Amino acid sequence: MSTVDFSLPLATLLREATHEAHELVAKSPGATTMLSGRLRREEYVRYLMMLWHIYDAFEQALDRHATHPVLEPTYNPTLLARASALADDISFLLQVPEASWKTHPAHAQLLQSTPPELTAYVDRIRELADSADPTPLLAHSYVRYLGDLSGGQTVRRTLGKAYGLDEQVGQGLSFYAFKELRSAKLANQGEMKRIKDWFREGMNTAGDIGVEVKAAVLNEANTAFDLNTALFTTISVDTPSQDTEVVEQSKEIPILVERPSRPIQERSFPVSQVAAVVAAVCLAHFILIVTGFSGEKGLQSLLDVGRWFATITDPVTSSAE
Structure with a gap:
């Protein structure tokens, strides 16, 4: 850490220090398959279930430490919390009531054969929540929330087309939708930028507490990216989405024969x-x-x-x- 310029704002330090880690996540097979809209629907639901367990543990940890001086500037569950939105999406995609998706066979299978990568992710969050100093949780806020805010709209459009989901209605895509910073309206691109600016300002406020805060958050940020990258390795990418294949074929294969304006009459000859x-x-x-x-x-x-x-x-x- 001796080469780090701690005079820079924390948000700037995080962006520069995690650039390579971010690239690794973006280029992983699981991420590229999902972002191209070729992930099987049932595998995507399984991924959302894993995310729910992560966000559930993470947001409970933030609630416990809502008044901590490092975490308080970016604490806004009404604006940022994702666990409830994930539950909405999972239940909609499974076509079951929200109260019963946890008993669905797909979730039961996930719990029966929980990937070690998911266990490690959740355990790390709980470890930080139980520690004397929960400062490193801010790194997970940065990786999770700022990532959702930055790439969520693109992912939302891609997955909406891949799985035949209506973006305007939003069902099945709630995870990627945020409300405006100061109202209950759905945030547009301009408002999403304002939310990100507010979040970065909150991180910088936390970083102003001292170099030790910046060092702790920077160190944990790379760990958070490693955990996120490992989670993507649990995604099965062997079979593309059937719906996506149909969409891609319709784009690639042009219509070569025009339909006649009137029906063709059959002719017969003696x-x-x-x-x-x-x-x-x-x-x-x-x-x-x-x-x-x-x-x-x-x-x-x-x-x-x-x-x-x-x-x-x-x-x-x-x-x-």
Whole structure:
């Protein structure tokens, strides 16, 4: 930490110190699959369930230490809390009442075979919550909340298209929706920026307490990113979303044939007329072979056959129209 310029604001220090860790998360197979909209729906629900356990433990920890001088400047559960939104999304995607999603077989399976990465994440948060100094929890606020605020809108659009969810209604996408800083209205892009600015100011206020605060938060931030990266490794990326495949194919394969403006009518011909046409073709072929195709004589023969063939076929086509 000796090379760190602790005179810089805490928000700036965090951005610079965690740049590489952020890139690792963004480029992980689990993250890229989800952000491209190719994650299977059931696997996405499983991911949301893991996030719920993380946010539930984390937000309980923040509630316990709401008045701590380092955590208080960014403590705003009405604005930031995500556990309830995650529960809404999970229950909607599973099509079950919110009160019963925890007893769903998918969640029971997650609890029965809990990934060690999820256990490590939750255990670390609880360890900090139980410690004498919960200052490092601010690093988890930075990684979780600022990440949700920064990339949430893009993810929301991607997943809405992938899973056929209505962005305007918002059901199944509540996790990525935030209210305005000072009202209950849904935040737009401009308001999201104001929320992020407010959050960074709160972090800087906490950092102004002293270098020891900045050092503790910086150290924990990389741990938080490591835990988040590990969580993405638990996502199964073997099978893409079927809904997404359909969307992508419709974009890549153009419509080459226009639909006719009126229905095509089937035509039928009497056997005698068909036989006459066949006989005419055979006779025309014989004449051309005998008289030849070259020279003035050949050209005249070709024209004569054409006129004669027209007199044979006209009655056939006119009778079918």
